[in-house]
Amino acid sequence: MSSARRSPLLSFTRSELRSAVESITFNPNPSPLPNDPDAPRKRWYHYLPLCGTLFMILGPQPSWLYVLVDFHLRTLNKPHLTVIHIAVSYTLTFMAFSSLIVCLARDPGPPNALSRLEGATSEGEDVDMREALMPNNDFSSPSKWCRKCWAPKPERTHHCSLCGRCVLKMDHHCPWIGAKCIGHRTYPAFLHFLVSVSLLSAYVSGVCGHALWYSFNHPFVVNEVTPIHELVLMFYGAVFALIVGSFACYHIYLISTNQTTLENISPFLLLRHLPPLPSTGHSLSDPPLEPELAFSQRRIVKDAHANVFLYNIGFRKNWAQAFGYTTKSQLLFRLWCGGASPGDGKIFPRNPRAEVMLSRLARELVELDDDR
Ligand SMILES: [Zn+2]
Numbered sequence: 001m002s003s004a005r006r007s008p009l010l011s012f013t014r015s016e017l018r019s020a021v022e023s024i025t026f027n028p029n030p031s032p033l034p035n036d037p038d039a040p041r042k043r044w045y046h047y048l049p050l051c052g053t054l055f056m057i058l059g060p061q062p063s064w065l066y067v068l069v070d071f072h073l074r075t076l077n078k079p080h081l082t083v084i085h086i087a088v089s090y091t092l093t094f095m096a097f098s099s100l101i102v103c104l105a106r107d108p109g110p111p112n113a114l115s116r117l118e119g120a121t122s123e124g125e126d127v128d129m130r131e132a133l134m135p136n137n138d139f140s141s142p143s144k145w146c147r148k149c150w151a152p153k154p155e156r157t158h159h160c161s162l163c164g165r166c167v168l169k170m171d172h173h174c175p176w177i178g179a180k181c182i183g184h185r186t187y188p189a190f191l192h193f194l195v196s197v198s199l200l201s202a203y204v205s206g207v208c209g210h211a212l213w214y215s216f217n218h219p220f221v222v223n224e225v226t227p228i229h230e231l232v233l234m235f236y237g238a239v240f241a242l243i244v245g246s247f248a249c250y251h252i253y254l255i256s257t258n259q260t261t262l263e264n265i266s267p268f269l270l271l272r273h274l275p276p277l278p279s280t281g282h283s284l285s286d287p288p289l290e291p292e293l294a295f296s297q298r299r300i301v302k303d304a305h306a307n308v309f310l311y312n313i314g315f316r317k318n319w320a321q322a323f324g325y326t327t328k329s330q331l332l333f334r335l336w337c338g339g340a341s342p343g344d345g346k347i348f349p350r351n352p353r354a355e356v357m358l359s360r361l362a363r364e365l366v367e368l369d370d371d372r
Pocket residue numbers: 146147148149150158159160164165166
């Protein structure tokens with residue numbers, strides 16, 4: 001930081017500032033109460049969908065074990081096949097529960113001020129108070145400042161009205177995993193959970209489909225109850241694999257193009273990223289607000305949204321941003337439970353092509369406004 005910008009009366013050493021900011025903003029045991037006083041309080045019934053999720057995974061276990069023991073062990077008399085099916089299905093179940101626990105237990109991404117101070121300059125170097133508390137951000141913009149939490153809002157951070165707080169790189173609010181948001185620190189675990197459940201469902205469905213086919217062809221060697229378990233499990237697994245697998249494929253697409261669910265389903269979020277509009281000759285705010293736009297302007301924003309991937313920096317880099325690892329132990333952790341995305345979740349490189357397209361969109365919006 002240049003000494004010319006530093007006020008002598010408002011100058012602090014890094015350690016002084018760190019302790020001051022820690023005492024103000026960092027709470028290692030954050031209160032479960034939301035920052036937003038208008039947010040709904042969490043009630044017991046908000047956990048019912050989570051109970052449903054657990055029941056849908058654990059409910060079919062007795063039937064599954066019955067099929068394995070009665071069909072594979074007694075009828076086929078193949079203990080090695082039974083062991084393989086038990087090992088594969090319970091490894092996938094264990095992985096699914098591990099990532100579910102990560103999603104439930106971890107904070108999805110608290111936007112506190114510490115990470116910017118850490119590593120920005122060396123210990124002992126003076127930091128201007130204005131610079132520390134008001135980093136290079138225009139807090140008058142609604143995308144940079146949360147008026148409900150009354151706190152800075154880093155890039156891609158959104159305020160969840162159900163949780164009553166801001167979440168770093170918020171993806172969506174998920175009722176099925178304890179009515180929590182999925183954000184920067186839980187997104188890989190969330191996708192890991194979806195993929196594990198999809199694979200588990202497909203595996204159980206495939207094994208039971210094969211067992212059912214065998215029962216049709218050898219009706220006198222199987223007992224009369226086992227095919228019913230096999231039929232139910234086959235359909236149950238197939239339906240789950242299709243539904244949860246579709247979500248998993250959607251999120252694989254989102255990671256490949258570096259979008260969050262919110263960014264993908266909200267075309268008018270693009271307006272926040274437009275370059276400054278000309279100061280005269282139009283009636284739009286800067287940045288423009290969705291209700292101000294005419295039908296034709298809304299249409300070009302939606303067209304642009306289908307083509308502008310603001311954070312898409314290439315397939316490999318997009319995946320590294322979500323699932324990156326540097327050591328083998330981190331890779332094992334990723335495979336076991338997904339974990340958190342690397343980085344502080346506050347700064348994201350932008351696609352240079354998207355900036356050009358945003359400039360064009362801004363020009364077209366102003367031109368259409370002039371024609372009205
Ligand atoms: Zn907020």
